[in-house]
Amino acid sequence: MLEKLHRTFLFFLVLTLFSVPIYYKFQWNHDDVTLGSDPQIKYYQAYAFYKDGINRKNLECFFPAESFGFSEKYIPIGYPWAFINTSKECFFQYPIFMPVLHALIGKFVGMSKIIYIPIFFFFLNFLLSIKLFEIFGFRFLESIYLSLYLHFLTPVFLSSLDYSEVTFTNTFLLFSLYLYEKRKENEQKLGIWQSLFCGFCIAFTFQLRPEITISIILLFLVGFLFNLKQVLKLKIYILIGFFFVIFTLIASYLNFTVYHHIFGMRGLNTIQDSQMLSLNQYTLNWIADLWGSDFKIGLVKAFPILLLLSIIGLIRIITLKNYNQYFIAGFIFIVLLPILSPYRAGVDIMGLRYYESGVYLLSFGSFSLILKNLNQNFNTKLFKSFLVSVVLFVSVFSYFGYKSNTRAIKQWTGAAKVSNELLGKINDLNPDLIIHRGLSTTYLMGVSYLKIPQIAVYSQQDWFDIENLLIDRKVKRVLFLYWEGNQLVNDEFPKKIWNEKFDISFDLETGSSWEKRKVNLVHFKGLLLDYKF
Numbered sequence: 001m002l003e004k005l006h007r008t009f010l011f012f013l014v015l016t017l018f019s020v021p022i023y024y025k026f027q028w029n030h031d032d033v034t035l036g037s038d039p040q041i042k043y044y045q046a047y048a049f050y051k052d053g054i055n056r057k058n059l060e061c062f063f064p065a066e067s068f069g070f071s072e073k074y075i076p077i078g079y080p081w082a083f084i085n086t087s088k089e090c091f092f093q094y095p096i097f098m099p100v101l102h103a104l105i106g107k108f109v110g111m112s113k114i115i116y117i118p119i120f121f122f123f124l125n126f127l128l129s130i131k132l133f134e135i136f137g138f139r140f141l142e143s144i145y146l147s148l149y150l151h152f153l154t155p156v157f158l159s160s161l162d163y164s165e166v167t168f169t170n171t172f173l174l175f176s177l178y179l180y181e182k183r184k185e186n187e188q189k190l191g192i193w194q195s196l197f198c199g200f201c202i203a204f205t206f207q208l209r210p211e212i213t214i215s216i217i218l219l220f221l222v223g224f225l226f227n228l229k230q231v232l233k234l235k236i237y238i239l240i241g242f243f244f245v246i247f248t249l250i251a252s253y254l255n256f257t258v259y260h261h262i263f264g265m266r267g268l269n270t271i272q273d274s275q276m277l278s279l280n281q282y283t284l285n286w287i288a289d290l291w292g293s294d295f296k297i298g299l300v301k302a303f304p305i306l307l308l309l310s311i312i313g314l315i316r317i318i319t320l321k322n323y324n325q326y327f328i329a330g331f332i333f334i335v336l337l338p339i340l341s342p343y344r345a346g347v348d349i350m351g352l353r354y355y356e357s358g359v360y361l362l363s364f365g366s367f368s369l370i371l372k373n374l375n376q377n378f379n380t381k382l383f384k385s386f387l388v389s390v391v392l393f394v395s396v397f398s399y400f401g402y403k404s405n406t407r408a409i410k411q412w413t414g415a416a417k418v419s420n421e422l423l424g425k426i427n428d429l430n431p432d433l434i435i436h437r438g439l440s441t442t443y444l445m446g447v448s449y450l451k452i453p454q455i456a457v458y459s460q461q462d463w464f465d466i467e468n469l470l471i472d473r474k475v476k477r478v479l480f481l482y483w484e485g486n487q488l489v490n491d492e493f494p495k496k497i498w499n500e501k502f503d504i505s506f507d508l509e510t511g512s513s514w515e516k517r518k519v520n521l522v523h524f525k526g527l528l529l530d531y532k533f
Contacts, residue, residue, distance in 0.1 A: 154359050169212055183240070214340055226323060308397050440482075
């Protein structure tokens, strides 16, 4: 009877917790899809495939104003979202796998519903984590609780709120770990199919989120180094590595064919960023990502439970005199990621998303170390004291994780409110075209970009160059949008790009045929221009 009640309670607990991201996504998007910054770019990609199918043209930057005759010089999307390759073609930095998948699903459920897809993969990751915890020796119900903790009280929760490929890529991470563990269980056999699929999953993560691949490589490197004298175990790493290289070479060939760069546009972005950063900047990034700054909360400050798990895990390694591959790889990944990868994930708490793969590894390892052999050791007085201390500290530190995740919810709620207000004001003004002064206002274009053609200009001369085109196209109403004072956080922008594309300030001068009216749109300002034909 108690077992049945326990399972019923657990079922409703899971149902309640997973309803949280669904509820907030509905709250933010029930009037219209509310997106900004990175998610809006991914949505534009999906919309292009949804609207016109998969073709060569739709691989390039989606630019509705092109139909008005504007060249890609005026596309209102730039660093870090869009890049021009050596063939002068514009591509978004994000790989097409997620947008294509979402476009196909959108054909059945509608584009407004695809924003919930990341939550589906978030739930799938919850289930895969349960299977992995079981492999690590935990019972089924214990595995459910541990997986719930991992997904709702650590940074892993953040991606359930986002519209991104992170939860999708984490699915391939966890599936590759599952295949790897299954392969280790049968090390006497060749296991060619398990190795092949594992290699494919790792290569796939490299195309989507290179930092996730770094975490897997670290895991395998630690395992390889600790098993140098065990030939059967070494064969596992060699075979998986072989398939990973093969699939990566195939992907590199396809990337070069389409994008003229073997790592695709995301790889190009990462390489360019690494070339721009100095040693001092790497050091500052390391401090900001882990310990916080004016624009970042810092992983340790936001989720101190990870520091506690690291300390307790290290104590257990010393006392047990036994290493844990997942713990070591996860710990090294979290400590070194800001240095290993120049890729930046964003400001404040949402910037912690690119730590998720390391959090998975650290959690698998630390939980296994801390909770290992509990039944055998429980009767000792020392271990009881140790366990009570762990439970007490974990409970206190977990509160900070809860507060950090609710902080993220509040930030998204505030951003959705601003985005909806801006979209409403734009709809009221009903312009035929929106012109952005530089790129600082474009992070809040949202779905208005799909409804109203938009471009960006960077000087008065740009206006003179396009004015005749506007008249020829009989564009009656133009909204010229700018950010007075420009308070966009520029902490992670290369100085040259910031000065040329974002920090733009000039007072627009028009001919006498344009009637001008000043308008306010949330924290932006604008000129509403009506042409007198």
